[in-house]
Amino acid sequence: MADPSQQNILIIGGGIGGLTLALALHARGIKCSIFEAASKFEPLGVGINMLPHAIKVLSKLNLETELYRYGVEAQEFAYFNRHGQVIITEPCGKFAGYDYPHFSIHRGDLHKVLYDAVIDRMGPNSIYFNHSCSGFTQNDRTVKALFENTESHTGSVVIAADGFHSNIRKSLYPHESEPHYGGINMWRGVTIQKPFLTGASVTRIGTVDAGKMTIYPIRNFADGTQMINWVTEQPRSDFKKNDWATVGHIEDFIGPFKKWNFDWLDIPDLIDNAEFILEYPMLDRDPIDKWTFGRVTLMGDAAHPMYPRGGNGGAQAILDADSLANNFEKYKSQVRAINTYENERRTIANKIVLTNRQQPPDYIIEKVETLTNGLPFDKIEDVINREELLAITERYKNIAQYSIEKVSN
Numbered sequence: 001m002a003d004p005s006q007q008n009i010l011i012i013g014g015g016i017g018g019l020t021l022a023l024a025l026h027a028r029g030i031k032c033s034i035f036e037a038a039s040k041f042e043p044l045g046v047g048i049n050m051l052p053h054a055i056k057v058l059s060k061l062n063l064e065t066e067l068y069r070y071g072v073e074a075q076e077f078a079y080f081n082r083h084g085q086v087i088i089t090e091p092c093g094k095f096a097g098y099d100y101p102h103f104s105i106h107r108g109d110l111h112k113v114l115y116d117a118v119i120d121r122m123g124p125n126s127i128y129f130n131h132s133c134s135g136f137t138q139n140d141r142t143v144k145a146l147f148e149n150t151e152s153h154t155g156s157v158v159i160a161a162d163g164f165h166s167n168i169r170k171s172l173y174p175h176e177s178e179p180h181y182g183g184i185n186m187w188r189g190v191t192i193q194k195p196f197l198t199g200a201s202v203t204r205i206g207t208v209d210a211g212k213m214t215i216y217p218i219r220n221f222a223d224g225t226q227m228i229n230w231v232t233e234q235p236r237s238d239f240k241k242n243d244w245a246t247v248g249h250i251e252d253f254i255g256p257f258k259k260w261n262f263d264w265l266d267i268p269d270l271i272d273n274a275e276f277i278l279e280y281p282m283l284d285r286d287p288i289d290k291w292t293f294g295r296v297t298l299m300g301d302a303a304h305p306m307y308p309r310g311g312n313g314g315a316q317a318i319l320d321a322d323s324l325a326n327n328f329e330k331y332k333s334q335v336r337a338i339n340t341y342e343n344e345r346r347t348i349a350n351k352i353v354l355t356n357r358q359q360p361p362d363y364i365i366e367k368v369e370t371l372t373n374g375l376p377f378d379k380i381e382d383v384i385n386r387e388e389l390l391a392i393t394e395r396y397k398n399i400a401q402y403s404i405e406k407v408s409n
Contacts, residue, residue, distance in 0.1 A: 007156035007334060008033060010145050012133045012168060014041075016107075017300030017317030018161035019114035023061050024325035026122050034118070035145065035153065037132035037162070041115050043108025046188050046278070047218040047229025049074070049202060049311030050110065052093055052100040053402040054318040059100055066113045071105030072217045072226070075200040077393070079364050082206040083376045084262030087368050088389045092202065098404055104202060104216045106190075106227070110314070128153075133162060135171045136296055143295040157295045157334045159324065161317070164283070166302035172293055179283040179305070182357060184208060185236040186282050186308075187248045189274035190218070191228045196265045199226065202311075204362040205267075207369050208233050211256025212362070213267065230270060231308075232257070233282060248279030282307050284357070287350035290342075297338040299324065304349035309360035312400050316349050319401070352400050361396045364389055 009025060011018045014036035025032045050058070050067070058064065075095045079087040093102030118126060132148045136158055144154045160168035170176070195217065197203065202216040212233050219227035234253055250271060260267035271277075285305045291298040300317030323344050327337035368383055377383050397403040 007031065009328070009334070010035065010143070010153060010155035010158045011161055012145060012158060013161035013163055013166075013300075013302070014038070014115070014127055015161060015163060015300070015317075016111060016114060016314045017321055018159075019111070019118050020057065020061070020318050021159060021161065021299070021321035021324055022118055022122065022126065023063075023114065024057070024321050025328060026118075027061060028325055028329045030325070030328050032126075033153070033155070034127045035131040035133060035147065036127060036129050039130050041129075043106075043111045043115075045107030045111075046190055046231075047216060048105060048107040048110060048314050049216070050103045050105060050318075051311050051315055051400075051402045052098040052102055052407045053400075054315035055093075055100040055103060056407055057318050057322045061117070063113055063117060064101075066117075067101075067103050067105065067110075070109035070113060070219070071103035072200055072220060074102040074104050074202050074216065075198045076202070077361070078197060078201045078203045079362065079389075080203065080205040080262075081365060081368055081372070081376070082210050082256075082260070082374070084205070084260065084264070085376060085380070087364060087380055088386060089201075090390065090393065096404070098407055100407065102202075104200075104218050104229070106218045106229075107314070109219070133160075133167050135167065138295045157297070157338055159338075160296065160298045160302045161300050162302050164285075164301045164305045166298065168296065169298055169302050172296070172298075173288065176288075177286070179285050181281055181283055182307075183235055183237065184233050184282040185238070185253075185279065186231055186233050187253045187277055187279050188229070188231040189248070189271065189277040191230065191270050191274045192221070192225055193228055193270065193273065194224065195226050196228075203265075204365060205260075206256070207362075207366050208235060210369065210374060211260075212365075213257070213260075214362070215265070215270070228270065230274075236281070246279045248277035250277065252279070284353055287353050289346075291346055292338050292342045295335060295338075297324075297342060303346070304353055306349075306353040307356040307360070309356045309362070310352075310396060310400060312352055312356065315400075315402075316352060320345055320349075348401060355396065355399050359392075359396070361393055363396075364392050367392065
């Protein structure tokens with residue numbers, strides 16, 4: 001059998017997962033090409049949290065310096081009730097004893113760091129733009145990726161990193177049901193303002209039913225201000241396609257937050273001064289029990305699209321990339337490599353999909369809301385002890401594979 005380094009792996013999709021995979025394969029001397037549907041590189045989106053398990057992978061790819069340049073190294077997770085009372089804070093990243101930091105960063109900046117590294121290390125010809133994959137054909141030796149309005153490309157395996165609306169997943173699951181909509185809509189925005197709390201706090205406030213926000217800084221500016229990313233989730237009965245470009249309107253979601261002027265942050269002012277606001281529904285897909293079909297496998301949002309909670313959408317794509325690259329290096333048979341990757345990752349990722357629906361990290365706040373009937377408390381210790389609260393966060397860390405013990409392995 002041919003040396004895997006002489007075979008060409010076709011990566012469909014130039015997002016976070018696809019670019020990380022390309023860099024990881026290149027670092028191991030394994031040939032690959034990236035095919036991106038967009039006509040050019042465009043950094044999109046808003047904030048994203050990169051926890052130590054993902055940063056461990058990116059650090060091994062020598063990207064940590066660039067992440068420090070663009071992002072904010074988070075110091076703590078901070079949980080508040082809807083009255084602005086602190087429930088618990090706990091350190092994160094290196095401040096919690098991890099070997100790797102936690103970065104809060106603009107998704108576009110993270111994408112740019114990855115893209116620039118690919119161009120620098122692999123050259124501009126490693127990425128084919130205007131290549132929207134419509135499907136594939138395969139035999140026992142090769143696989144051919146088919147593209148709309150352009151030539152096909154043949155390789156040894158195809159890795160579908162083509163996102164939530166993956167055409168390859170549609171080819172593999174033509175009768176799959178529509179995305180799962182849990183009845184929650186999201187509004188996201190960014191606001192330039194002075195820092196709040198530590199200036200590096202990943203902050204969660206309130207609950208979905210009574211008003212919920214997640215707020216954290218994603219850029220530092222020379223004048224001492226920051227770009228603050230914020231997102232609210234609210235129950236809604238309407239359903240719209242998952243489109244990052246839908247313009248949001250303050251009057252559609254401001255209701256629960258009109259009086260959220262806390263001594264540590266003025267939420268109405270934060271929202272009112274937003275640079276832009278986007279609206280879209282919180283969608284995922286039901287887990288599937290098979291990712292790999294012959295010489296084709298799924299990764300990232302194509303494999304396990306999940307609610308954007310707990311900093312695990314992009315992170316799990318990065319962990320997929322690491323597993324794939326390790327197995328391509330380990331096995332001569334690339335088919336064996338992608339099957340081993342699926343065996344390593346599918347059960348873990350599918351469990352996170354379901355956990356993000358039911359008990360994400362901010363379940364802490366829901367627990368306190370129930371115990372207090374939504375009323376203010378005098379002392380949180382009278383409601384629930386710190387050990388019980390930390391047990392909730394530790395449970396999520398273990399499920400999502402970013403406990404200190406797991407990351408240190």
